[in-house]
Amino acid sequence: AQTVTQSQPEMSVQEAETVTLSCTYDTSESNYYLFWYKQPPSRQMILVIRQEAYKQQNATENRFSVNFQKAAKSFSLKISDSQLGDTAMYFCAFKDGGSQGNLIFGKGTKLSVKP
Amino acid sequence: NAGVTQTPKFQVLKTGQSMTLQCAQDMNHEYMSWYRQDPGMGLRLIHYSVGAGITDQGEVPNGYNVSRSTTEDFPLRLLSAAPSQTSVYFCASSPQPDREVDGYTFGSGTRLTVV
Numbered sequence: 354a355q356t357v358t359q360s361q362p363e364m365s366v367q368e369a370e371t372v373t374l375s376c377t378y379d380t381s382e383s384n385y386y387l388f389w390y391k392q393p394p395s396r397q398m399i400l401v402i403r404q405e406a407y408k409q410q411n412a413t414e415n416r417f418s419v420n421f422q423k424a425a426k427s428f429s430l431k432i433s434d435s436q437l438g439d440t441a442m443y444f445c446a447f448k449d450g451g452s453q454g455n456l457i458f459g460k461g462t463k464l465s466v467k468p
Numbered sequence: 469n470a471g472v473t474q475t476p477k478f479q480v481l482k483t484g485q486s487m488t489l490q491c492a493q494d495m496n497h498e499y500m501s502w503y504r505q506d507p508g509m510g511l512r513l514i515h516y517s518v519g520a521g522i523t524d525q526g527e528v529p530n531g532y533n534v535s536r537s538t539t540e541d542f543p544l545r546l547l548s549a550a551p552s553q554t555s556v557y558f559c560a561s562s563p564q565p566d567r568e569v570d571g572y573t574f575g576s577g578t579r580l581t582v583v
Contacts, residue, residue, distance in 0.1 A: 357510075359510075362508070388571070396556065396576065396577045397574070397576055397577075398558065398560075398574035400571045400572070403571060444510060444511065455501065455513055455516055455526065456501075456511075456513070456560070456572060457513075458503075458510040458511040458512075459510055460508060460509060460510040461510050
């Protein structure tokens with residue numbers, strides 16, 4: 354069974370600085386997808402970024418980028434120029450390329466951006 | 469376009485009571501799922517459906533029932549509520565179960581307290 358591990362329960366960063374959230378996963382699949390979701394205090398789940406395993410190029414979305422290391426099964430999220438609105442829970446998630454389509458989540462990292 | 473609508477947003481139940489959490493989507497998504505979120509546990513899959521008339525169990529199905537009579541609706545039933553079912557419940561949908569197309573759309577969640 355696939356597992357997703359986020360080893361940092363809580364992190365903090367100063368406004369305008371850069372922070373990296375860690376995520377590792379375990380799978381025997383070769384075709385899969387990885388995601389980072391943001392959950393602000395409003396409780397809404399917001400997709401931040403996604404990565405297809407077959408793509409070697411790391412995904413980027415504005416201030417958010419990933420470091421995808423397929424051999425190491427690592428998928429970290431880098432947030433540049435951190436903003437107060439980035440304060441949230443961040444969840445790493447895995448989905449295999451098969452027919453079920455289920456997302457498997459890590460336990461989350463609580464990020465606090467300090468002014 | 470409402471996306472995924474969950475009702476109610478908040479609910480308090482007494483131990484032993486039954487209730488149904490409603491989930492409806494208007495995007496013609498084939499895949500729908502229910503997760504529960506508990507502190508320090510991330511989101512865990514309860515049940516999922518890859519199309520009308522098809523449902524299956526996830527990681528934590530005990531105490532919950534689902535049905536999928538239409539593409540739009542995927543209700544979650546608690547037959548006899550227990551304090552261990554106190555949690556935040558999320559419904560999510562996706563266009564196709566075997567491909568990651570546009571990601572998953574989440575409802576806004578239901579906070580359930582069982583006393």
